[in-house]
Ligand SMILES: NC(=O)c1ccc[n+]([C@@H]2O[C@H](COP(=O)([O-])OP(=O)(O)OC[C@H]3O[C@@H](n4cnc5c(N)ncnc54)[C@H](O)[C@@H]3O)[C@@H](O)[C@H]2O)c1
């Protein structure tokens with residue numbers, strides 16, 4: 001029995017985020033003048049008791065005297081508390097189920113509202129130690145059972161003495177009364193739980209500060225711990241990515257900082273220190289210098305489609321996996337392209353400018369329906385092919401050209417040369433990716449090969465089109481209009497000014513790179529990319545990574561997972577397996593994938609192994625990164 005380990009866990013501000021009596025006071029006085037006044041008194045009394053400045057019994061009596069509650073109110077309180085369980089407790093629900101024999105809730109709160117909340121987590125009713133209310137025959141709370149040791153000053157100590165647990169006792173709580181158990185020599189370790197509230201006086205007494213449940217599991221090397229406490233994972237999000245992303249990552253337990261704009265190279269070299277996960281959009285240029293300045297970086301999330309702003313090779317060389325959102329904003333771009341094509345064909349930008357100049361030009365000259373017109377799509381990827389479908393629904397004849405073989409959707413016609421497309425189409429819409437060879441891909445020569453009076457749309461990447469040549473084609477009337485959303489140089493944020501490279505053209509739509517800027521798209525991205533980040537951290541799965549060999553992995557159960565990223569040279573797997581053999585290690589599963597540059601080997605092994613095994617794995621030549629999940 002001596003090696004049994006008990007987890008003695010406080011309820012208020014530890015298991016839940018809040019002090020239950022504060023919430024009860026809110027329930028009772030909601031919408032009345034007393035709400036603030038009583039709420040403050042209750043809070044002050046709680047704080048004084050938790051900091052050890054007021055005897056617990058006195059604080060309890062004074063607080064209950066302020067609250068005229070009934071059984072129904074207490075039931076409502078339970079319901080609200082169920083929604084207010086601490087985030088890291090929620091994340092570790094399976095811990096409570098697995099450890100149900102060893103988890104004790106020891107609280108100076110009341111079983112009446114605690115039991116329904118903690119029982120949902122599998123905690124046994126007989127392991128819940130707390131006070132109980134007394135009620136009169138009208139179900140009104142009249143007080144508490146004063147014979148319960150937990151209603152007394154140093155009540156937790158008294159209870160723990162009575163319990164006389166045989167084994168290692170760990171106390172987890174936010175209050176001085178939790179520390180008192182340790183002070184009395186009845187616990188081995190006191191974890192000051194600071195996820196919800198930090199009480200300096202309590203912290204000063206702590207053996208360990210834990211601002212999440214994961215930190216506790218990590219610190220005691222519990223088999224259900226994750227290898228690195230999530231609360232120590234630092235995430236830096238730039239360029240105003242949607243708030244939902246921040247929330248999702250915070251709910252996972254990470255520390256998240258969200259900045260409004262992009263940072264330049266030097267700023268980023270500074271800011272990236274200590275950061276494990278970086279999130280950017282299209283304006284942050286992630287150079288090799290930045291990747292090399294990063295001392296903790298394990299993954300980058302591009303909250304957009306394009307990854308041309310990222311030095312992918314540098315990331316790969318340093319074992320940094322890059323994820324993007326390959327289709328979360330596709331529909332938004334397509335809708336904008338459709339809208340712009342219609343506007344240009346009707347000369348709407350020109351008419352609007354004329355109206356601004358107080359000119360009335362009610363004329364059909366140069367204005368056309370899109371029905372029956374020929375749309376040429378260059379780059380028939382996710383966006384190009386979806387545009388193809390929607391444009392056909394408007395009655396356009398769709399032609400496309402791509403450098404790789406692509407299935408024609410609907411009635412679209414594949415053309416085998418760009419020249420043929422340019423000579424055929426009334427509208428040309430560019431949807432190529434931002435690979436380096438596409439810089440200045442669409443030259444003046446291509447523009448000149450377009451049909452006279454045609455229109456050009458570029459919502460792909462700025463450097464793709466030669467804008468000087470486009471300006472001339474628009475001025476001379478060779479093209480009748482253009483819509484440009486992306487530019488060779490774009491401002492870092494909304495406070496910077498922008499000198500448009502095209503000017504004095506009437507039938508021209510210029511937009512500030514907003515093809516993917518709809519709330520729907522940004523919300524989709526804020527769900528998708530953090531999902532990928534969390535999966536990579538938790539399981540090692542690199543599925544959908546832009547630069548890593550794609551491996552889709554199951555969640556790890558009852559083992560340890562070793563993730564080994566190395567330069568792709570022959571013999572590394574053999575070396576790894578020699579290390580496993582040397583240490584007599586039982587392999588539960590192994591996955592290997594390589595690309596031209598790196599190999600990614602994931603090995604699940606039995607939990608019992610010698611720690612030297614890890615040293616030997618790290619020592620394998622050409623190892624880039626090595627991490628363990630457990
Ligand atoms: N304006 C915006 O806000 C916005 C939003 C999202 C995406 N984008 C950009 O739109 C572009 C397309 O995105 P996607 O998701 O469809 O990408 P994708 O990778 O699915 O498709 C790109 C297609 O272009 C083809 N291609 C590449 N170079 C080519 C060339 N020189 N000639 C012909 N075909 C070529 C590829 O083979 C591929 O089929 C990307 O540049 C992306 O960054 C812009």
Ligand SMILES: O=C(O)CC[C@@H](O)C(=O)O
Pocket residue numbers: 281282283303304305306307329516517
């Ligand atoms: O939102 C952005 O910054 C970029 C949008 C777009 O260019 C993309 O690549 O998805």
